[in-house]
Amino acid sequence: MLGLKKMGNASSTLTQYDIEEVQEHCNNLFSQQEIVSLYQRFCQLDRNAKGFISADEFLSVPEFAMNPLSQRLLKMVDGLNFKDFVAFLSAFSAKASISQKIELIFKVYDSDCNGKVTFNDMVEVLRDLAGSFMSDQQREEVLSQVLREAGYTKESVLLLDDFIKVFEHANLRMEVEVSVD
Structure with missing residues (x-):
């Protein structure tokens, strides 16, 4: 489990250990800096700081909502925690096979x-x-x-x-x- 430090209502920091754990979980397809950026985006989407992103929150991303396959993709992304969010996105990495x-x-x-x-x-x-x-x-x-x-x-x-x-x-x-x- 990620040892994320909580500040107020939002998760604000990833430890070096967290970053390396997420990197390993996504087969090192994202750099440490990219994981930090993805975490910031994840926190923006996770409006209630629940630790996962709901289907409604994914639909708040215009590019996702306009995708003709969004309903199919929602089944795959609804309820993803940060590690699984990064793993899902890893298929879209330039380094992915x-x-x-x-x-x-x-x-x-x-x-x-x-x-x-x-x-x-x-x-x-x-x-x-x-x-x-x-x-x-x-x-x-x-x-x-x-x-x-x-x-x-x-x-x-x-x-x-x-x-x-x-x-x-x-x-x-x-x-x-x-x-x-």
């Missing part, structure tokens, strides 16, 4: 958390992303083509390793810049 990024995407697609992604799961996410810009038929054609190119069919059920195989050559741009004061 492509498989770490794909693993997060897999969790978004696997909305029932059964460890499997079906063609219908992918169609639903694409519907959320593309909205009315694509018809259902266009979505299915695009996904069928992507799956075919990776050696799968519409009937395939993808596990994480399969999902990585399908998307590892995609040019994924999933990065968040952490401003260090």
Whole structure:
């Protein structure tokens, strides 16, 4: 447990031990300065200093609220404490591997958390992303083509390793810049 010092109603400081513990928890994908900056942002979001961020607090971030996948992401982020908040964001680090990024995407697609992604799961996410810009038929054609190119069919059920195989050559741009004061 993080030994955070409390001052008034807000957690104000991280000890060196806390910073190193969080760094280890996120596989050292953030520098110590970035963790301190993320902690400041976490405290801003955690309006009542409860030690975790609720879905409503996440929705107060305009970029998050406007994301077409925000409802899917909320299931993953609601109630995160600081360590898990940083671990979640680590997939968006420039230092994160492509498989770490794909693993997060897999969790978004696997909305029932059964460890499997079906063609219908992918169609639903694409519907959320593309909205009315694509018809259902266009979505299915695009996904069928992507799956075919990776050696799968519409009937395939993808596990994480399969999902990585399908998307590892995609040019994924999933990065968040952490401003260090």
